[in-house]
Amino acid sequence: MTTIAVKDEWKNRAKIDNDTYLAWYEKSVSDPEGFWKEHGRRIDWIRPYGRVKNTSFAPGNVDIRWFEDGTLNVSANCIDRHLDKRGDQVAILWEGDDPKDSRAITYRELSEEVCRMANVLKERGVKKGDRVTIYMPMIPEAAYAMLASARIGAIHSVVFGGFSPDALAGRLEGAQSSVLITADEGLRGGRKVPLKKNADKACDIAKKAGQTVETVLVVRRTGGEVAFQDGRDVWWHEAKAAVPAACAPEEMNAEDPLFILYTSGSTGKPKGVVHTSGGYLVYASMTHEYVFDWHEGDVYWCTADVGWVTGHSYIVYGPLANGATTLMFEGVPNYPDAGRMWEVVDKHKVNIFYTAPTAIRALMGAGDDKVTRASRETLKVLGSVGEPINPEAWNWYYKVVGEERCPIVDTWWQTETGGILITPLPGATALKPGSATRPFFGVKPQLVDNEGGVLEGATEGNLCITDSWPGQMRTVYGDHERFEQTYFSTCQNKYFTGDGAKRDDDGYWWITGRVDDVINVSGHRMGTAEVESALVSHPKVSEAAVVGYPHDMKGQGIYCYVTLMEGEEGSDELRKELVAHVRNEIGPIASPDKIQFAPGLPKTRSGKIMRRILRKIAEDDFGSLGDTSTLADPAVVDDLIDNRQNKK
Numbered sequence: 001m002t003t004i005a006v007k008d009e010w011k012n013r014a015k016i017d018n019d020t021y022l023a024w025y026e027k028s029v030s031d032p033e034g035f036w037k038e039h040g041r042r043i044d045w046i047r048p049y050g051r052v053k054n055t056s057f058a059p060g061n062v063d064i065r066w067f068e069d070g071t072l073n074v075s076a077n078c079i080d081r082h083l084d085k086r087g088d089q090v091a092i093l094w095e096g097d098d099p100k101d102s103r104a105i106t107y108r109e110l111s112e113e114v115c116r117m118a119n120v121l122k123e124r125g126v127k128k129g130d131r132v133t134i135y136m137p138m139i140p141e142a143a144y145a146m147l148a149s150a151r152i153g154a155i156h157s158v159v160f161g162g163f164s165p166d167a168l169a170g171r172l173e174g175a176q177s178s179v180l181i182t183a184d185e186g187l188r189g190g191r192k193v194p195l196k197k198n199a200d201k202a203c204d205i206a207k208k209a210g211q212t213v214e215t216v217l218v219v220r221r222t223g224g225e226v227a228f229q230d231g232r233d234v235w236w237h238e239a240k241a242a243v244p245a246a247c248a249p250e251e252m253n254a255e256d257p258l259f260i261l262y263t264s265g266s267t268g269k270p271k272g273v274v275h276t277s278g279g280y281l282v283y284a285s286m287t288h289e290y291v292f293d294w295h296e297g298d299v300y301w302c303t304a305d306v307g308w309v310t311g312h313s314y315i316v317y318g319p320l321a322n323g324a325t326t327l328m329f330e331g332v333p334n335y336p337d338a339g340r341m342w343e344v345v346d347k348h349k350v351n352i353f354y355t356a357p358t359a360i361r362a363l364m365g366a367g368d369d370k371v372t373r374a375s376r377e378t379l380k381v382l383g384s385v386g387e388p389i390n391p392e393a394w395n396w397y398y399k400v401v402g403e404e405r406c407p408i409v410d411t412w413w414q415t416e417t418g419g420i421l422i423t424p425l426p427g428a429t430a431l432k433p434g435s436a437t438r439p440f441f442g443v444k445p446q447l448v449d450n451e452g453g454v455l456e457g458a459t460e461g462n463l464c465i466t467d468s469w470p471g472q473m474r475t476v477y478g479d480h481e482r483f484e485q486t487y488f489s490t491c492q493n494k495y496f497t498g499d500g501a502k503r504d505d506d507g508y509w510w511i512t513g514r515v516d517d518v519i520n521v522s523g524h525r526m527g528t529a530e531v532e533s534a535l536v537s538h539p540k541v542s543e544a545a546v547v548g549y550p551h552d553m554k555g556q557g558i559y560c561y562v563t564l565m566e567g568e569e570g571s572d573e574l575r576k577e578l579v580a581h582v583r584n585e586i587g588p589i590a591s592p593d594k595i596q597f598a599p600g601l602p603k604t605r606s607g608k609i610m611r612r613i614l615r616k617i618a619e620d621d622f623g624s625l626g627d628t629s630t631l632a633d634p635a636v637v638d639d640l641i642d643n644r645q646n647k648k
């Protein structure tokens with residue numbers, strides 16, 4: 001396996017070198033109290049904390065508190081404290097769906113907008129602890145809505161703008177939210193998304209279920225015509241003119257909830273993850289600074305949607321708490337064409353770029369010329385998040401996009417973790433393509449077997465975290481028992497991530513995918529990611545998803561769904577070629593038993609493959625596909641069923 005040593009230029013400009021990493025890490029795990037006591041001060045507190053860490057993972061008594069006697073306001077940390085020094089610096093750099101559209105919002109403007117929105121919410125009776133649901137396109141007003149909620153102590157629940165009325169209604173009910181902030185329409189890839197229309201439907205559905213929405217605040221984005229309900233619906237541009245541009249921030253306890261956010265739903269019914277204020281902000285801002293080696297003046301771009309946790313921690317809270325310029329992109333990677341991302345990089349002189357493997361693989365398939373026609377000379381650091389990144393895509397990202405000048409930070413984390421837990425640091429960590437490398441400060445990963453026994457040395461197993469970190473989720477909204485059951489019952493006194501991982505001889509961590517996705521072929525345990533990686537390294541394959549199915553001889557057989565590159569045709573001959581290729585890459589044990597050519601794979605709205613659906617189809621048991629409400633394109637499922645290779 002290739003290792004890429006830290007280059008001198010990365011080391012020279014970085015805030016953290018390897019010796020510092022090792023020293024800080026050692027301190028963070030041997031003396032978490034002392035370590036976080038010091039680093040908790042990176043944000044502004046109204047009343048400073050005395051008690052740093054008070055956490056228990058004990059069965060029946062999971063209780064997580066950080067900085068519990070401190071008070072603060074998160075929006076004041078993201079705005080007010082920067083006004084003296086950088087009131088005129090750009091806070092949010094917005095790039096519209098149309099390449100001709102962009103806007104720059106300074107910290108001073110951000111302050112005014114957020115305060116006005118906070119005042120509008122207050123006028124509508126929103127109080128500390130109330131839940132505000134946000135269903136928005138990627139426009140600055142989405143960030144205003146989050147920060148305005150935080151300013152008055154309301155708890156926001158952002159629902160991805162691509163979700164259906166039903167999904168939105170479910171989340172309105174779940175959060176018992178009577179306030180909704182939305183827009184007339186969204187714009188993505190030149191197409192309009194009827195947000196207000198969906199919101200109206202969702203409000204009707206929620207009302208029937210007993211949850212009445214009393215205020216719908218509507219941002220005008222496209223100017224398209226929308227229905228208005230008197231007394232309930234309020235135009236933002238009208239309401240904002242009638243309120244002051246100042247609003248005193250509410251003093252919040254460190255452990256007061258900041259937001260609820262539902263997980264992607266890759267593995268089952270989405271969970272309402274609750275994050276609180278103090279620890280979350282300390283952790284989001286600290287990881288943002290060191291993982292991306294963010295420096296004063298950098299232009300930083302995370303391509304996620306604010307509907308996902310990545311958008312919360314690494315578009316809004318982390319960067320703004322640090323006083324960064326954060327780029328927010330309304331559009332999609334392939335509009336007007338697959339060169340858009342790199343054009344935006346040049347246009348806004350982006351220094352740090354953070355995206356997902358699904359986007360990298362798609363852009364890789366579109367041809368190198370789309371990349372190389374842009375200069376990309378400002379890029380310093382590239383990041384990846386969301387899924388294991390296969391070495392093939394990693395190498396393309398590193399060589400073609402970054403021209404071997406930019407370290408890649410493959411950041412492993414979850415909605416539940418609030419921030420990045422396992423990742424390289426640009427000036428400190430030698431890189432291995434496909435490995436998330438080493439834990440961030442304060443993070444203690446461990447491998448355990450299926451009986452809960454601790455595994456030592458270079459091996460593979462279930463990934464647990466043995467102690468709390470400040471950004472950890474505190475509960476499942478309204479269901480602490482589900483929280484304990486989901487995360488703390490598999491391994492006693494440990495947080496169970498649900499992911500599998502490998503630790504190599506250098507102590508580096510390799511995420512192998514969800515534990516549910518591990519297959520056992522004739523007694524050999526295998527991560528599906530490994531087989532997928534082998535398939536994708538074949539020149540004719542663009543994407544692959546692998547699942548296990550019951551097999552008489554082997555226990556489990558290997559079933560592969562393969563999407564071919566544009567212009568390639570599936571055939572029995574190609575099947576044989578792919579089987580031989582995988583045998584060659586991994587070994588005979590990994591020989592695919594079934595290969596189904598699939599024009600599309602079922603993905604969540606955040607672009608992750610939903611293997612649980614593929615598993616059902618491979619088992620010829622598609623009567624009960626489970627929760628499919630977060631699927632991006634339900635139509636692909638029909639094709640997969642029609643062409644299944646295991647008919648009973």
Ligand code: ATP
Nearest residue numbers: 263264265266267386387388411412413414415511
């Ligand atoms: P649900 O929990 O509802 O099934 P989800 O797990 O997809 O949905 P997220 O919290 O958005 O929801 O995703 C976290 C998961 O994404 C991780 O548990 C892991 O499986 C995967 N992941 C994220 N980043 C990486 C990475 N850098 N390498 C490998 N896997 C990653």
Ligand code: MG
Nearest residue numbers: 263267414498
């Ligand atoms: Mg998950």
